[in-house]
Amino acid sequence: MAAVQGGLIDTEEEKDIKTEPANDGCGNNNNNNTANDGRLLNASPGSISSGGSNKPATGALEDQQTLLAVLQFLKKNNLSESVEILRREAGLSEDTEDSKGLDSSGAGSGGAAGNVDSESGDANSLLSRVSVSSSAVSASAVQAPSKAGAGEDQPDVNVVLSAYSQQGDPALYDVYYSSLKKFIESVLDCHRAELSQVFYPLFVHMYLELVYNNHENEAKAFFEKFSGDQECYYEDDLRVLSGMTKKEHMRGNETLLDFRTSKFVLRISRDSYQLLKRHLQERQNNQIWNIIQEHLYIDIFDGMPRSKSQIDAMSGSLAGEAKREANKAKVFYGLLKEPEIEVPLDDEDEEAENEEGKPKKKKPKKDSMGSKSKKQDPNAPSQNRIPLPELKDSDKLDKIMYMKEATKRIRLGPDTLPSICFYSFLNAYQGLTAVDVTDDSSLIAGGFADSTVRVWSVTPKKLRKVKSAADLSLIDKESDDVLERIMDEKTASESKILYGHSGPVYGISFSPDRNYLLSSSEDGTVRLWSLQTFTCLVGYKGHNYPVWDTQFSPYGYYFVSGGHDRVARLWATDHYQPLRMFSGHLADITCTRFHPNSNYVATGSSDRTIRLWDVLNGNCVRIFTGHKGPIHALAFSPNGKFLASGATDGRVLLWDIGHGLMIGELKGHTDTIYSLKFSRDGEILASGSMDNTVRLWDAMKAFDDLETDDFTAATGHIHLPENSQELLLGTYMSKSTPVVHLHFTRRNLLLAAGAYNP
């Protein structure tokens, strides 16, 4: 991780180190750690977790240990003043500190003997990992946090890898693995599926240990022998591994660092776990036991073991499944209350002219908007949970337009499917990389590989620039049509090209008020463009690596970006530095989306997980696993309750945000899904893919089926029905045009966009 963030300022780097165990550890109980951190570092703009300090600590012992570890760290760096402060605030005496060695080792052994779930060293596992002794055979030795040497305060590659330096007999790895395999194959069917989860992480770690210790031939033999047993969805990772046969190669390999820095999470029922433990202890199979202790996080639950299909549905990510604790935090997924806007009277007249029964129409409309009614949604965050920009007059006008359009909206359903219009980008020469459409469907923009952003007007209204300053001074500012007068008629054209980036533009997003456009590019910047002057206003620097996606908040002002540096950043348009940094993904962040209430941000990643982040405090509140490939599309349902995600594996997964569960799997696409969109009322989900099709899914049915289910949110073990075919309402071919973007107009006409590839 340090390698990736080399360009960041120091404070952030240190914070990353601290947040790492937070992600590793169980839940939020080590928030004190990060809180302290924030205080110490004077809360830089990027300090995520300053809000987390008031959370109650769950385990006193762990907390104390955490504090001790921090103390030790500070001492190492001669930060005596900070040490004093920390000691005073935490109420720790020097004695406690001295006796910590005993404490922690005791706790460590307890954890090893009993329950891995309460494994004590989590908070300072990084420090402890650094100091793994070469002959570690017992778990207690592993947990001793006392030996953190100087110069190891940053987890540079060497340190991270050094955990592999323990020397076992390379010839025996084969035997160990085989005997475990034999054991697992011989256990009862109900346990076999669960225990088989151990294979993949064990295999990888054993292979890497062999490679790290220069047993190249043994490593190859090991790989040859057992790689075939692994699940097919790990194929890509295995390919990377197979190429890596030298210790030198391990340095700087990001995939590998991911594997080391994060514990692979498995969910196993208590019965199965006991079986495994007993077996390993009986056989004195310490090699494997060590790996399980060190590199695996086994999330034990009480109850029925899961079936193979249940496991397969959730696994596939780079670091195993999400811990159950990770998805326990409360998420306010409801929508914010819409401000009251009086529909002006002249509007009524207009409607009357159209001979539409206005009074009748209006009421059902209000009902249909349900969540936007005057009553506060119980699941919604408070209106001022995060500060949102005030509505301007123009925004109010737009809202009125929106409501008027909404009355003409077609109610979609399985019987009334939307019409589809296709916007084909012609002569794009394979260069179209991103598309966005304004909410009112008046503008369409494309990002191109040649670093340009092009904006088209799709209405007869041409795009015009504002006049130059000199010309503007001549305008009579009191006139009624001043807004019209400021526009330079000479510049009117159907499209405008925005130059400024120095690399392909991978993500673009219109602001809700259509005054701005964001673009993110390979050059590491996000740029804000004015659609009044068609010039670049700001270049937001911070990612330093390609920025794969960016999106405006539905309320404007804020925007989120994510890229190759694995960190998603929250920005405000008037700050040149990010307000929040969301770190935790183990690989590139490939797509970013705002929740409709703007309080949360979802990010999809190449590590095959989706994370939901709280904008308020920067915490990761949901981790969704189950995709088998990098995620390239995300969409929130309009009511904010559900999330849909699409990946290179061609599957769409549906998630319940409130419960943190996977609730549906839509199979049908044969190639990467690049775009997802719910219809305005959320009845239909449209997905667009590289396979040149648009597919429509019955979202209502998918969600309804679930709600009638008696789903045991407690265990989180869902059983997905195989109903993709029932939910698929239609497959629509484009004309050899991959579907890059989908958009529902305010009247529920579906717009699709892509570049024609002859």
Add this chain to the structure above:
Amino acid sequence: MADREERRFAEVPRESVKLMAESAGVELGDDVAALLAEDVCYRLREATQSSSQFMRHAKRRKLTVEDFNRALRWSNVEAICGYGAQDALPFRSVKEGELFFIEDRDINLVELALATNIPKGCAETMVRVNVSYLDGKGNLEPQGTVPSAVQSLSDDLLKYYQQITRAILGEDPHLMKVALLDLQSNSKIAALLPYFVYVISGVKSVSHDLEQLNRLLHMVKSLVQNPYLYLGSYVRSLVSSVMYCILEPLAASINPLNDHWTLRDYAALLLSHIFWTHGDLVSGLYHQILLSLQKVLSDPVRPLCSHYGAVVGLHALGWKAVERVLYPHLPAYWANLQAVLDDYSVSNAQVKADGHKVYGAILVAVERLLKMKALSLSPGLSPPPEPLSEWTPVPLPAMYCELYSFFGDSLAVRFSTGPGFGSYPPCTPPQPNDARKDPPGPAANPDTTRKMPQLTANLNISPRQDGSPRTEPPPPSLARSRSSSSRSGQRSAGPSRDVFPKARFTTPQTGPPAFSFLIGGRQMGRRCQGRRPFQTIFAPTPPLSAVLPRTYAHKLPVIGRVGKPVRRWACSHYSLHLPL
């Protein structure tokens, strides 16, 4: 490393690393090279891996050079300067040196700067909208049609199209020539290609009009020769039009006065030209065409002109096609042809004339087959025989015997036989495995005791030596060969002589070795009967002097030519116009 059984990825051998090091002036030990090679492989894989991410985000399926460059740049590798190419670079190999390289042609800047055909700028990127599905069902347009904006033609192009088609199909031959010439060299007509192809596909509707068919074929030729046109999938349509002219019993051929033979010859010529120049596009069609030719040939119901077309078509596809399709089929076909030729009734006269045409075509095809085969077998000449090894061909002597049994001396007359040039002792073949002929089988030849003429010269070098046009240098200009070819077959001395290994003819002459051939076997004269009934006893007449054979040869009223120069190889010499 290298001896791993299952290879998951390409590996750079240590030899390559050493070679690279040497070129940079560094001497590497074996172990160092091995280590380096392994590391290079790993780094390459790593870069490939990360480059695929750029591809995915660009929402493409094709990995480009740019993607790879970006991956290198972001992993802090020294940037590779220069421009990436959108298209794949051709990867070539040199057989002798086992050398593989990327073709990197020098660009003549001067030529480029002074070029008159300025490439048309790329069209503006634009957005077009169309309603694809109304209410989620029913298409307004059929699936897969190209958005109309792509094909919308500018007024200029439309005018051009109209003028050109009018000129080509019109009355004025001069105008036609100008139009064809322009079609051949205009760099800006890519957008019109589908229209022209459509016009050409109209051959089926004008099968009664030889003139129009000819013009359409000329149009094909011009399009094929235009270096700025990428025919793409349209080449299929063109090929099918050409095949129509070759094979179909055209309405025009009902009238014996119509010279549809020439049309077929020309179409076959075109076919070979297409295969020649656009081999990469039509390679998938090759077997399909072979099959359809075979089908026509084996269908006795088809008229003889169709058979003729099939034979010239096969001939056009190269001697291998002849060997694979025509040769095995010959015994069966021969019976039918023989019947036609032996019928002297008046009513059969027309058919018999057609039969002679077919006969002549087969003879020419077979002759070339023999020559090329002999050539490919002789060790001194390229290509090496290995291309033949995958298929089990009939050995040359056996083939010659069998063919001789069909054609008799009229086949032999096409090769110089008997004693070679003065220095050669009689009856000694120049190459042991080259052309030595065993006596023909007794069943085939009634007169087994007679000494068969010996095949000694097979020096006609055709540009297509192994029947695979794709690997060959560009073909001779079709236009030139066409215009200067004449049916009478007066052969002119050509540059092909230089190709001949002079050592084979240890002539006492001092000048350039005059290539000629000696006739063993009876001449085929006006009476045109070269087939079996006319096989006669023949006493070879040795040439009197070294100079004489040449003049002698010139006077021969032979069918076809043997010493054709390279540029003429594809001429319509199979149109044996034999007056009966």
